[in-house]
Amino acid sequence: MADDSQIRIGLLSCANIVRKVSRAINLAPNATVSAIASISNSIEEMKSFAASNNFPPTAKIHGSYESLLEDPDVDAVYFPIPASLHVEWAVRAAQKGKHILLDKPVALNVYEFDQIVEACEANGIQFMDGTQWIHNPRTAKIKEFLTDPVSFGQLKTVQSCFSFAANENFLKNDIRVKPGLDGLGALGDAGWYTIQASLLANSFRLPKTVTGLPGHVLNDAGIVLSCGALLDWEEGVTATIYCSFLANVTMEITAIGRKGTLRVNDFVIPFQETEASFTTSTLACLSEHKTMNEIPQEACMVIEFARLVGEIKNRGAKPDGFWLSFSRKTQVIVDAVKESLDNNLERVLVSGR
Amino acid sequence: MADDSQIRIGLLSCANIVRKVSRAINLAPNATVSAIASISNSIEEMKSFAASNNFPPTAKIHGSYESLLEDPDVDAVYFPIPASLHVEWAVRAAQKGKHILLDKPVALNVYEFDQIVEACEANGIQFMDGTQWIHNPRTAKIKEFLTDPVSFGQLKTVQSCFSFAANENFLKNDIRVKPGLDGLGALGDAGWYTIQASLLANSFRLPKTVTGLPGHVLNDAGIVLSCGALLDWEEGVTATIYCSFLANVTMEITAIGRKGTLRVNDFVIPFQETEASFTTSTLACLSEHKTMNEIPQEACMVIEFARLVGEIKNRGAKPDGFWLSFSRKTQVIVDAVKESLDNNLERVLVSGR
Incomplete structure (x- = not known):
């Protein structure tokens, strides 16, 4: 059940790993699934995916990544999409003010990743890679x-x-x-x-x-x-x-x-x-x-990510730069x-x- | 207690490892300590070493390696001496018909070791390195x-x-x-x-x-x-x-x-x-x-070594070449x-x- 203190996470794609991570979000008391978008599944398929993975009934179904990134009920986005798409979509998410939980490898190379770093830093975004x-x-x-x-x-x-x-x-x-x-x-x-x-x-x-x-x-x-x-x-x-x-x-x-x-x-x-x-x-x-x-x-990961996002959203804290730096070194x-x-x-x- | 079926092993030096290996020889039913020689210990010191390590009373004390290698009551020699001395003394032992249990590293390099291989092969010697x-x-x-x-x-x-x-x-x-x-x-x-x-x-x-x-x-x-x-x-x-x-x-x-x-x-x-x-x-x-x-x-090692030597000594078998080859590859x-x-x-x- 969503409450105001929960960080609302949008999911990109119906990849298998989303089953595990959405379960983790459900288990995390400070986070909730608020939306999903897939470009390779129909709305019907996403609805069925949402139901079978116990998304809250309030979770929205988006037909495109753009639409999810425009959603004001999404605080943060989990990206289980191919690494070749990370730089484009993570940068766009950052520019829309969405915090980022990004699967590894975070990019195809560090030059691409530095564009994500820059976008996160410019927009006060909390970043974390999805290593559990x-x-x-x-x-x-x-x-x-x-x-x-x-x-x-x-x-x-x-x-x-x-x-x-x-x-x-x-x-x-x-x-x-x-x-x-x-x-x-x-x-x-x-x-x-x-x-x-x-x-x-x-x-x-x-x-x-x-x-x-x-x-x-x-x-x-x-x-x-x-x-x-x-x-x-x-x-x-x-x-x-x-x-x-x-x-x-x-x-x-x-x-x-x-x-x-x-x-x-x-x-x-x-x-x-x-x-x-x-x-x-x-x-x-x-x-x-x-x-x-x-x-x-994986729920411990979600809790820590949502905690950091919550500090920013509710208390005006700055993002914890450790996670960007750890991913970049990797x-x-x-x-x-x-x-x-x-x-x-x-x-x-x-x-x- | 020595019996005729036991392989009689001579020990070179009173190094610390000799305590462990002589205990192993004592534990092996098919082997016995028959002699010791050290160039850095007095006869008295060797006697005391022999006693404190429970050598059989029949074990002989030699004042030089040469003398031990001439001893007809020695079937095989254990060499816990520096690697730089291996080639000289192992080749001499082989030429005297003594089987060889040689500590690792078996030589300073494979060119030296090949001289030991050659001497063993020429003289029908059983070789084994002392890896337990x-x-x-x-x-x-x-x-x-x-x-x-x-x-x-x-x-x-x-x-x-x-x-x-x-x-x-x-x-x-x-x-x-x-x-x-x-x-x-x-x-x-x-x-x-x-x-x-x-x-x-x-x-x-x-x-x-x-x-x-x-x-x-x-x-x-x-x-x-x-x-x-x-x-x-x-x-x-x-x-x-x-x-x-x-x-x-x-x-x-x-x-x-x-x-x-x-x-x-x-x-x-x-x-x-x-x-x-x-x-x-x-x-x-x-x-x-x-x-x-x-x-x-270490007693399992001695038993296997003595078994192979016994096959040669008592049954006219050929040396088991596996051990030379294994040491050489190493x-x-x-x-x-x-x-x-x-x-x-x-x-x-x-x-x-």
Whole structure:
């Protein structure tokens, strides 16, 4: 049920992920679905989609993205549309004063993303990318351990991977393997998570250099299906990432500090929806940790996004720039990996980008 | 207590590791300690070492390596001496008909190791390197999973690391950080295990190329204290290794196949001496596995080594060449990583070496 304090979110498209995110919006006490627009579904299909996903009866159906962006009952927009369309529609949304929850990869490259950054900054827009695990209460606990000088110490290396074995249909038809749509393939999708895990472990500092690793796999159109990369912060601090559409589902972080080690075996989507675990060790002394979250991590994301939008809408606060900056750094690294893969795995300087 | 069916092992030096290995020999029903020789300890010190480590009273004390190699009551020799001395003493041992259990790294480079190979082959010598985890019953179970076409499928990547945070004394004085002794540093020591884990996961095939990763750390003498490398088997099959003397103790293997994933958190030295565990998943369905070993893994190694020597000594069998070949491949990769690190991280072709 909508109330005045709730942030009203408009959804672009009836993509599968919208089922998950609209459920999350329903679960978030400070947000509500207020509209949906799709350019590939009829009004009837959208109505049926709205009903089957328990949208509030007040949710409006729009026949075009433009129309949704004009809707005064929409405070913020969730964009599960191909990355190739992000720059156009996110900029237009920002210009209409709509706050932005944008799926990853946030753009095809950082030059495009900078247009979104500019539009957000010019219009006082709250931005957040749709990466969910970062909002799981477990992640806060992980961060606590990784910054603990006594139990973890100086980070030495963080190794993360996210892979899943996509089926034949996905590998032929999904937007993530199409050059004109999400042209960054496994790197912009699965790789996005591993890059954010690496940034998290390094206090969100950009590495100095990024190097693609031998052994990457491309499809016939040149889209990355599988790759690895090395991020180097110098002074012996590195990260390796591995992302793939071709290998069994694996979602791991191993972070090794001078004094401690962190292991997470399901960092992207916890094996269970309302609890999550990780292991730490200081020397060889192991501890298992468990965190509980009453609501799934995607609802935690919505709550935090809606909270920030609410601060702006109701209290005149400024947008929290952390999220723009975090997404931009991630995109910078995605671009650098791509550049390295395209250029014989040369080492790419990213500091200062 | 010695009996005629036991393989009589001579030990070179009173190094710390000899305590562990002589205990393992005592535990192995088919082996016995028959002699010790040290060039840096007095006869008295060796006697005391023998007594405090429960050597059989019949064990002889030799004042020189030469003398031990002449001893007719020695069937085989364990060599916990600096890698720089391996080629000389292993070749001499082989020429004297002594079987060889040689600590890793087996040599300073493969050219040296090939002299040992040649001497072993010319003299019908059983060779084995002193890597213990490979003999843990858990490793056989791991291998079973990794070669299972239904639950694991085609290997895509294996990521392994072995690190420990050495103290100041180690970093100044240990043979593993001295150019004239074990000049391969963390690579020849901790890295040896990760390379063997990578080979195990790839059915012991040499990769096509090896590439050192940015971010390695050398000491003032140019010895590797920490480094990573990428092994590429082509067709999208890779391994990353990470080894370090500068990071908290971590001993991980994550191997990802098309259909399954393996995780081992203590592959080098299991957290418990007589049981060991690992996790497998096929899709996202996790299974915990536990294996029991009545005796520690180093005794499993001694039993297998003594069994092979016994086959030769008592039944006229030929040496099992697998172990020479396994060590040689490992050394080839160690050399290639070193070569890459020394040459601006260039990709080094190793197939055919």
